Amino acid sequence: MTDPETLCDRLLRLLDEERALLRAGQLKALADLLPRKEALADELAQSGLPTQAAARLRGELARNQALLDAARAGVREVGARLGAIRTLRATLETYDRNGRRAAVATPGGTRVEKRA
Numbered sequence: 001m002t003d004p005e006t007l008c009d010r011l012l013r014l015l016d017e018e019r020a021l022l023r024a025g026q027l028k029a030l031a032d033l034l035p036r037k038e039a040l041a042d043e044l045a046q047s048g049l050p051t052q053a054a055a056r057l058r059g060e061l062a063r064n065q066a067l068l069d070a071a072r073a074g075v076r077e078v079g080a081r082l083g084a085i086r087t088l089r090a091t092l093e094t095y096d097r098n099g100r101r102a103a104v105a106t107p108g109g110t111r112v113e114k115r116a
Helices: 004-024 027-047 051-090
Strands: 091-095 101-105
Touching: 004 027, 004 051, 051 091
Parallel strands: none
Antiparallel strands: 091 101
């Protein structure tokens, strides 16, 4: 069994690597880290972890979780924006003589110039 401090240091290095990937926007590469991260966490759970090392890990984990949450929110925003663009391509919005918005479906192959 490996020393808990050594395991902690290895996990901290892995969390630094994860943080670098998150900051670089390389979300696909995060999946490669997961098995290593889980294995180290399991080893640490079995060996016991000193309180000071646990506090360091908690801080690093919280920092990375904040980055993961921001990345997830960004992906959701991109999805929403792409959905809005798809809707714009499928419909033409105009206003009637009373100022009410009306959507007119456009055929798939028709190109309509839209101006602000």
